[in-house]
């Protein structure tokens with residue numbers, strides 16, 4: 516049976532920067548066939564328009580599909596499943612599917628829909644990426660334009676509309692496999708670091724929290740998380756169930772809409788290139804794959820490495836040992852015999868700028 520096609524779910528409040536992040540990803544897809552599904556709930560398909568008109572090479576119009584309006588729980592059979600099937604039945608199936616949940620305050624119902632038998636054998640949720648507006652969260656507003664978010668979620672039948680944004684935010688964080696603290700350009704260094712720390716504490720173990728400006732993240736960091744989120748929904752609790760009646764939580768936050776934060780600094784493009792770095796570490800054969808995987812996991816933890824991948828040569832084994840690490844999770848398996856390439860261990864390390872390359876090289880070579 517062919518491998519399941521990975522699908523990444525991108526969530527976050529209106530204005531957090533989901534579309535910007537997806538645009539950046541499509542612009543840097545490097546030949547990877549990415550299909551995009553947009554759930555423009557109760558909206559005018561504005562995002563679809565923007566993305567279709569993006570003029571990005573390799574981004575064909577038929578690669579963008581839109582889900583019709585309506586509560587995902589109720590329309591899953593009529594809309595979401597057929598859309599997915601259409602995508603999967605194409606002659607050339609996409610390499611990766613990205614779903615932008617524009618109109619959904621919470622991603623859980625969508626992720627759950629991947630368990631439907633019609634599609635569950637063919638696609639899997641590679642990971643849930645929660646994009647947050649770093650500036651707004653720091654200020655306790657959670658979204659740039661609180662009034663617009665309120666208006667949008669008033670149309671979301673999934674939610675009890677009294678729920679404070681802070682709680683919806685907590686649910687988005689609980690569902691995340693990766694949290695992107697976007698609009699880092701509007702935050703000071705210390706402010707950004709504090710927010711990253713806080714979100715690390717508030718999210719599940721192993722969730723990566725990454726700063727970004729204009730959603731500029733390497734494809735290798737964003738995609739290929741390999742989580743299978745639909746299979747562990749219990750861990751991604753959501754407080755607000757479908758048409759649920761929640762206790763009467765009211766927060767006393769004075770949602771001050773009058774902040775004027777439109778003085779955005781547009782010099783951030785200059786920093787895109789310095790935000791992340793990657794390098795290759797090579798070493799001779801390793802002796803023990805299990806010990807080496809543990810060693811890799813330790814290095815990843817100690818140095819806050821986002822991704823590490825490559826292969827190892829194992830003493831006495833003709834096969835290459837493929838290694839893939841997303842955060843502290845290290846997967847390894849023997850994939851094929853070495854061919855003409857050198858019989859050595861070769862690992863690509865990816866992280867936010869400022870990695871201690873010398874120390875990492877030493878630790879991986881020990």
Ligand SMILES: Nc1nc2c(ncn2[C@@H]2O[C@H](COP(=O)(O)OP(=O)(O)OP(=O)(O)O)[C@@H](O)[C@H]2O)c(=O)[nH]1
Nearest residue numbers: 529530531532533534535617697698699728729779
């Ligand atoms: N200063 C700053 N502005 C940003 C950044 N990322 C996005 N923006 C701006 O924030 C606004 C909202 O970004 P979008 O990408 O449309 O947000 P979204 O989450 O897709 O919003 P919806 O699709 O409407 O739910 C746009 O004006 C972006 O240009 C960033 O990192 N820094």
